[in-house]
Amino acid sequence: MDHLPNMRLTTQRQIILEELAKVTSHPTANEVYDMVRRRLPRIGLGTVYRNLELMADSGVILKIEVGGTQKRFDATIYPHYHIRCSACGKVDDIDIPVQLHINEAATAASSYEILGHHIEFSGVCQACQKKDKESAVN
């Protein structure tokens, strides 16, 4: 949120961003760490955490805090919603129109100063639907 005074463009930062931009899954910090480590084997996990957090604060990437215990990150920063598989925990984008009007409804209904909203759908992904059918046969 704040101004970022002298944010250096380090190798680590560049590669973290590049790797995150490669995928459309919404990796956790640890998953990003695994991806980046293939190119920078000596990078520390703390560096990945720190930079993901910094980049999210500066708006370069998106931090997604949905169901489940872990934070996830996304290089796609335009407003969009997510769906999370209740079976395997996978998170995908879901392409429905952004519901601008509900922020106004929220402003009217609450004493908070509204900053925004996020919608998270829950469902069962195709892979897990298949698994369910198979195990139902037993």
Added chain:
Amino acid sequence: MDHLPNMRLTTQRQIILEELAKVTSHPTANEVYDMVRRRLPRIGLGTVYRNLELMADSGVILKIEVGGTQKRFDATIYPHYHIRCSACGKVDDIDIPVQLHINEAATAASSYEILGHHIEFSGVCQACQKKDKESAVN
């Protein structure tokens, strides 16, 4: 989600539910633990976690997984949305109409089997708005 074979109504379970029903905040497991411990000083934290999880699975209470790292619980189980203060992390209910239509939109837009959705607003609560103004004077 599953059938719950012989779920006993233990003292611990009753008191956890009673204490949760007393508040409209959305306490974390640890906060529930603190509340319950005033009446059952020897209860274990694991028991609180286990029972909150069980009751959420059986639909008696609601498990809320919003921004922030901790799970929160709510004795109010009718569908409603939440707002989270980005400054202090407090979670409140927000009373706007449930957006039934977006589940259909999601079904059309995705290969997932849609189970439901949740909307989380982010904002600044009144207490934190005051604090902001005070510190802005400095």
Added chain:
DNA sequence: GAAAAACTGATAAGCTTTATTAATTGGCAT
């Protein structure tokens, strides 16, 4: 009333995230 099942409390273990610190690096002004 005995056997089976569910549950508890205590504790340990697991996993994610944050903090600490000495060493290194990138950017800027000489």
Added chain:
DNA sequence: ATGCCAATTAATAAAGCTTATCAGTTTTTC
């Protein structure tokens, strides 16, 4: 180019939240 200094890094420890384990207890069932 060179040197300086703040920002950054890697490594590690520490912290925080949640889940697993298990012996002992309570409840149910027959």
